[in-house]
Amino acid sequence: MNGWKNPDAVVTTGWLAAQLDDPKVHILDGSYHLPNVKRNGDAEYRAAHIPGAALFDIDAVCDVKNPLPHMLPSPGDFSISAGALGISYADRVIVYDTTGNFSAPRVWWMFRIMGHDNVAVLDGGLPKWQAEGRPVTAVLPAIRPAKFTATLRPDMVRSLDQVRATTDGKGELVVDVRAPGRFNGTMPEIRPGVRSGHIPAAVNLPYERFLADGRFRSGEEIEAAAKEAGLAPGRRVITSCGSGVTACIVGLALHLAGRDDWAVYDGSWTEWGGRSDTPVAV
16 A cells, blocks of 8 residues: 555555444544644534544543643553543554544554554545545444553653753654744744754654645655655654654654654653753754
8 A cells, every 4th residue: 555564554534434333443533733723623523523433632641740731641541541432452443633644643653652553544534534425423422441451662752861862963863843944943832931943963854744635645755755854774763743743643654664663752842842951953
């Protein structure tokens, strides 16, 4: 499929339409919108969602004690949330969002870091689904709780201190997927109190490079964009963005191209740029 080396990470609208009655396929609406967009994911889900889909709110399934937005929850808390959605380890999880592929990859990454590989995103998301005249509903699904036991894969996430170790340009490469203006400090940040600029020694590779109309580009195009940005094979990558959401788009793209030598900086620029003790480059 599109020259991808790990095509199981993405499913088509046609495939999902044929699985709507499969009890082992669990559909999640993982929509999230930036604070400045002024959209309500919960309200939109209640108005129209793919039949059988449950809402996965990354601002609810998170470390609620962390002041940073939607940080990764503990394995125990994730297990409770996934189980409450009726998901077990025997189930295939399909995630979509209302943008195309914006926040769904974050949910995909959350399941994988919690040990559940049987998860995929819907290519093109709800926009493509609706453009094809496929059904949506406002009826909330009946959910039967299940048992889910998460096992954290710590190598798939990076902390502030681990990212500090990259600022000398050695070791892991930080790939900042924000817009060039935010990376270069010429555009203001959307969150109050967050400085402009980027992590020293980081490279800029906007996540839009990997998408076309909400769909992931071919494996060849993904590999070309990664090579152009200097993501050399053998050098581990840390993806970073504003708050750990769109960083997962690039992570998923690299996975599609056969690369799993990457991790997500969960705190991303909201954490780094919001502190006074972290160096900033422009």
